[in-house]
Structure formats: C-alpha cells, structure tokens
Amino acid sequence: MSDSEKTDNRNSGWYIYRRILIHVKPLWYGFVASFIGYAIYGAGQALAAKWLEMVVDAVQRNAFDQRLWLALSVIGIFLMRGIGAFIGNYSMSFVARETVHTLRTRVFESLLRLPTHYYNQNPSGEMLSRLTYNVEQVTGAVTNAIKISIREGLTVVGLLGYMVYLNWKLTLIFLAAGPLIGIVVSIASKRMRRLSRRLQSSVGDITSVASEAIRGFQVVRIFGGAPAEQQRFHRASEQNKRQSMKLVVTQSLNTPAVQLLISLAMASLLFMAMDPVVLGGMTTGGFVAFLTAAGMLTKPVRQLTEVSPIIQKGIAAAESLFGVIDEPSEEDAGHIELQSVRGEVALRHLSYVYPGTQNRALDDINLTLPAGKTVALVGRSGSGKSTLASLLPRFNDGWEGEILLDGTPLQDITLASLRQQIALVNQQVVLFNGSIADNIAYGAMAGASEAQILAAAEAAHVTEFIERMPEGIHTLVGENGVLLSGGQRQRIAIARAILKNAPLLILDEATSALDTESERHIQAALTEVVKGRTTLVIAHRLSTIENADLIVVMEAGRIVEQGSHQDLLAQGGAYARLHAMQFQD
Structure with a gap:
C-alpha cells in the first residue's frame, strides 16, 4: 500500500x-x-x-x-x-x-x-x-x-x-x-x-x-x-x-x-x-x-x-x-539524568532558524557562560536575545552547532532533568488562579513549607505588599494575577525562581515592570540570589546589568561585542552608543 x-x-x-x-x-x-x-x-x-x-x-x-x-x-x-x-x-x-x-x-x-x-x-x-x-x-x-x-x-x-x-x-x-x-x-x-x-x-x-x-x-x-x-x-x-x-x-x-x-x-x-x-x-x-x-x-x-x-x-x-x-511531542531523546551541575554553558557555532522562516534568528554564536557568573545579553529588539535564552531549557529545538552544559550536549540530557536545573523569570509574568503561596511554590515545589515560601517572598520583597493584605501570603491573585499590580506579579515570579534554588537562572527583563524603589530592592535581592549561580540576564535597561561579569551585545542574531561594563564603554562601540542613548540626560 x-x-x-x-x-x-x-x-x-x-x-x-x-x-x-x-x-x-x-x-x-x-x-x-x-x-x-x-x-x-x-x-x-x-x-x-x-x-x-x-x-x-x-x-x-x-x-x-x-x-x-x-x-x-x-x-x-x-x-x-x-x-x-x-x-x-x-x-x-x-x-x-x-x-x-x-x-x-x-x-x-x-x-x-x-x-x-x-x-x-x-x-x-x-x-x-x-x-x-x-x-x-x-x-x-x-x-x-x-x-x-x-x-x-x-x-x-x-x-x-x-x-x-x-x-x-x-x-x-x-x-x-x-x-x-x-x-x-x-x-x-x-x-x-x-x-x-x-x-x-x-x-x-x-x-x-x-x-x-x-x-x-x-x-x-x-x-x-x-x-x-x-x-x-x-x-x-x-x-x-x-x-x-x-x-x-x-x-x-x-x-x-x-x-x-x-x-x-x-x-x-x-x-x-x-x-x-x-x-x-x-x-x-x-x-x-x-x-x-x-x-x-x-x-x-x-x-x-x-x-x-x-x-x-x-x-x-x-x-x-x-x-x-x-502531533509529535517535544523531542526528548536524551539518556543522561542530571543530578547536579556546576553550571558552565558553552555555545559553539550556534545558529537557529524558526520553523517556517528563512532568516537566521541566531547566526554563528560562540559564547561561554562561566559557572557561577552573571552574563547579560543586551541589544535592540529582534537581535536574538530571547531566542538564545529559549534554547537553554530547549523550548526550541533544531539548532545548528553545539550547546554544552558542563561539557555535555544539551540534546543528550533528558528534558525533565535539564529543566530541573533551570529557574526562569519571564518578561510576561504568568500567574495561576490561586493564592500567592500557590504561585510561589508552584509545580514540583508545591511541597515547600510555609517558612521556605516566606523566605523566598522576603528575598524578592513580596512581603512588602502582602503584609498589607488581609490574608497575607494566602491572598488569591485572580486569573493571571489580575488583582495585583505589574510589579507585584513580577516580584512573585522572582520569588518562585528563588524558591527553586536552581544552579542556572534566566532573567528575561525580570525588573521591567518594577517602579524605581521596587527595582532598587529587587536588584539588592538579586545580587545575593545570583551568587554561586550561572545567570543569564536579558535586559534593555542597562542600569540593571552594570555589575554583570560579562555583557554580550547582540545585533541581527550575532555577537558584536562582549566584555565588562567599563571595557565596553571604553571601546566606544555599540554598547557605548546604547548606554549614551539611555543616559543622555
């Protein structure tokens, strides 16, 4: 037939x-x-x-x-x-x-x-x-x-x-x-x-x-x-x-x-x-x-x-x-179950094209994220920052080149064990219709004690606003957190990532919805949180990543510059121009 x-x-x-x-x-x-x-x-x-x-x-x-x-x-x-x-x-x-x-x-x-x-x-x-x-x-x-x-x-x-x-x-x-x-x-x-x-x-x-x-x-x-x-x-x-x-x-x-x-x-x-x-x-x-x-x-x-x-x-x-x-499921042909990782990520000649398109979202990326260090990705919208971050937890597959975690190709690692090593804070915060505590201790963390949840909430400055709520941490947030402000929702998402205590942390514009005072508190909290973790930060506001160990500047899917904040300013290139535009006053 x-x-x-x-x-x-x-x-x-x-x-x-x-x-x-x-x-x-x-x-x-x-x-x-x-x-x-x-x-x-x-x-x-x-x-x-x-x-x-x-x-x-x-x-x-x-x-x-x-x-x-x-x-x-x-x-x-x-x-x-x-x-x-x-x-x-x-x-x-x-x-x-x-x-x-x-x-x-x-x-x-x-x-x-x-x-x-x-x-x-x-x-x-x-x-x-x-x-x-x-x-x-x-x-x-x-x-x-x-x-x-x-x-x-x-x-x-x-x-x-x-x-x-x-x-x-x-x-x-x-x-x-x-x-x-x-x-x-x-x-x-x-x-x-x-x-x-x-x-x-x-x-x-x-x-x-x-x-x-x-x-x-x-x-x-x-x-x-x-x-x-x-x-x-x-x-x-x-x-x-x-x-x-x-x-x-x-x-x-x-x-x-x-x-x-x-x-x-x-x-x-x-x-x-x-x-x-x-x-x-x-x-x-x-x-x-x-x-x-x-x-x-x-x-x-x-x-x-x-x-x-x-x-x-x-x-x-x-x-x-x-x-x-x-419909075919996510490809999960990995055979290695990760128990613990140091957190070093290496990208070798990495390129990626979204299905149904022809232009490369990433083009020949070579980058190393040292274990326990903070690497920031900056660049204009559409430069490939979020695409690169989405490949680490394998939200998108089908790349060319290599992505290595502690020297192991990502595709050889089972999806479940890979994602257990990663915490994520999206720019578009997702909250579920339940209490603040339910959203912090979400999924595999549902068994966390109230003391652990409160500790994560304190670190993310969530306790600052829940103390004013009649039911405290058990206050309902509504569908997708509609009963909370944008900054409150983002702080809950950060508390969720803190509670997971994963060796890899991805922050995708994690402070974008915060007012100036909240941002200052969160930056202080994140300074402690990122210690000992490999952290990938995607940021448009350059003030939030000046202390990063490595800043990577991307344009049209390529890396055009990388170095520390001071080094990149001294070069007078793309980063210096972005910095000048944001701080021209």
Whole structure:
C-alpha cells in the first residue's frame, strides 16, 4: 500500500470512528448494560403490537373474560419498557461522561507535551474549542449514536421479527424500501461530515476572537477597538450561523426523504395486503397488529437515519482531536539524568532558524557562560536575545552547532532533568488562579513549607505588599494575577525562581515592570540570589546589568561585542552608543 493510500485510509470515516471506539473499549460493561436495557425496551415494543392483536381478537370472539388479564398486561408492558429505557439511558450516559473525561484529559495531556512552535502557530481559542465543543461532538458520535442505534435497532428487530412471524410475504414488501433509504442516508452523510468540519472550525474562530477581546479589554477600550472587535465577532458568528443552517437544511431534507420512502413502502404494503393470496390465513387481529407494527417502525427507522449526522459531526471533530494527539511531542531523546551541575554553558557555532522562516534568528554564536557568573545579553529588539535564552531549557529545538552544559550536549540530557536545573523569570509574568503561596511554590515545589515560601517572598520583597493584605501570603491573585499590580506579579515570579534554588537562572527583563524603589530592592535581592549561580540576564535597561561579569551585545542574531561594563564603554562601540542613548540626560 502506497503512502498516499495509507493517508487516505487514516482519513477515512471508518478508520477515525474505530479510533474513537478504542477510547470507549474499557467501558464495555456500560455498553452491555445498555444493550440489555434497550433489548428489554425493544421487546416491550414488539409485545405492544402483540397485545393489540390479542385485544382485537378477544373483541372479535367476544372473549370479554380476558379483560382483566389484558388490562394488567398493558401495565406490565409499559413498566417493562420504562425499566429497559432507564437502564439503557443511564448506562449510556455513564459511558458518555467517562468518554468526555478520558478524551479531554488525553487532549490536554497532549497539549502539555507539544513543542513551542505548535503554540506559536495555533490560536489559543481554537485549542480551547477542541477541549470543549469538539470533545462533546466526538462523545455524541459514540454514545448518542450507539444509544439510538441499539435502542431503535433492537426495536426494529423486534417489530420485524413479529411481522415476519405474522406474514413474511408482507414483510418482504415493506423491506424493499431499505436500499433506497441507504442511498439517501449515504449521500446526506458525506455532505454532513464536510459541513460539520466547517462548523467546528467556525466555533474555534468565535472562541479565538472572544478570548482575545476579553483578555485585552483595556486595550480595546482605550484605543476605541470595540467596533472593530464587534465586527470581527459578528463575522465569526455569522460564518458559524451559515454553516449551522447548511447542516440543518441537509438534516431536515434527509428525514422527510426517508419518511417519504417509508410511506411509499406502507402504501405498497396496504395495497398488497388486500390481496387474498398475500393475506393468507391472517386473522383480523393479526392484520391490524401487522399494520400497527409497520406503523411503529417509522419512528425508529427515522431516528436511525438521524444517527448519521451525529456520527459525521463526531468524525469531523475527532479529526481535529486526533490531530492534536498525533502531533509529535517535544523531542526528548536524551539518556543522561542530571543530578547536579556546576553550571558552565558553552555555545559553539550556534545558529537557529524558526520553523517556517528563512532568516537566521541566531547566526554563528560562540559564547561561554562561566559557572557561577552573571552574563547579560543586551541589544535592540529582534537581535536574538530571547531566542538564545529559549534554547537553554530547549523550548526550541533544531539548532545548528553545539550547546554544552558542563561539557555535555544539551540534546543528550533528558528534558525533565535539564529543566530541573533551570529557574526562569519571564518578561510576561504568568500567574495561576490561586493564592500567592500557590504561585510561589508552584509545580514540583508545591511541597515547600510555609517558612521556605516566606523566605523566598522576603528575598524578592513580596512581603512588602502582602503584609498589607488581609490574608497575607494566602491572598488569591485572580486569573493571571489580575488583582495585583505589574510589579507585584513580577516580584512573585522572582520569588518562585528563588524558591527553586536552581544552579542556572534566566532573567528575561525580570525588573521591567518594577517602579524605581521596587527595582532598587529587587536588584539588592538579586545580587545575593545570583551568587554561586550561572545567570543569564536579558535586559534593555542597562542600569540593571552594570555589575554583570560579562555583557554580550547582540545585533541581527550575532555577537558584536562582549566584555565588562567599563571595557565596553571604553571601546566606544555599540554598547557605548546604547548606554549614551539611555543616559543622555
């Protein structure tokens, strides 16, 4: 089989549906219980037709002494149907919720292991839509579709079995409409899958537009962006509405077309049934019961045709979910587990190009970060400072040249053990919806004692503002620290890095959001924190890195100068010009 044929096979509806079923396979007992419940329900439907036959025959024979038994039996039939429906519905709902949980968990786990470039290329709103809307659609394809298929399928089997028992000739006439129904459903299914794919994409667009406007509500309001955001959201919602209505039209035409075919079969059945040869020796009750059973078939057959839209929506949604699950994880082929490091980092002829671009973000970088020393990267925006820093914890892979940690190539070290040796303070501080203590002792540090957390908070001057808060270090920060100022958020991030006590420290504009007084306190704290650690500082404010052991000046992905603050000023080159621009007053 060629690669293209394999790809087509993987993209086929049946292949994707089988992958969905793999996720519900462990819940087989739920399906068994549901099958038993719906079998009881389907048997009740057939017994209802049989009960009608007995009533008509009893009336025709004047057998009124059977009225008590017939009255009690109808109660039993409805009780039987109710119990069967309850068992079936409850069991299938249990399977549905477990499937939603399993799929959401697996997709979320996949998102956590994906490389950085995936996040750069995919809107967050689209990823959230997959976790919410798409998962529900996939679950419907498995549980709702199977529920309807089992319940209505067993009902059809029960009624058809009873019809064959009464008169097999008439039953064959009724079944003649089956192939035509199959053709109609097949044509509709292909269109519904295509429309469902577009519909799910439009839901992702709505989520993306809304999440951007909500996150940036201050920028939207201060710059008068509300009308533009309204138009963006209107276009996304309008597209969603159009795709939804196209899907509704297809579904709405599919159902009456099937009903028309069933009515033609019913009409043919009634016409043929009046022929004495076909009618045979059927009693009046049997004839009425046969027509009743045939009439009762219309509802389950119609509902069975509505299974296809549910499945097609689920298959279209599953394509996007499996796209996330199948996405290659961060490359982690390392075999060395670091226990402790001195912290010397060496870059040898290092070059890097971002995926999908051609210009080199880093070009032939040769640099050594001595163990326990502070190295500062300065330069204009876009000079490659943050790119270089992102390679040390391997947020980006695929570089040319070598990056060595204590003489060991970074790619030979396992990701987990490498990142255990690194603490990071980003320019864009990330806080989670919890308390200040939760955000300082985050992740692997969650077991830290309150004394350790307070010590880190003191070092980062966090205690200066939490003392004024009613709940102190246990004060909630809100989503992404919205209840705190920018400087407070940055100090919490610095406290988090201090608590980790890692031998490598990356400070990416770590003091950019601090006022002058806070910056002075933080600089004093960082002077102590960086002792004995290899520290890489990215800074635009040159006043913060004058005491660095080595200052590296970058332009267009290259190192143009390096040395101490005084040496670089004396050279009168790029650093001296940057310094003069910032301190010209």
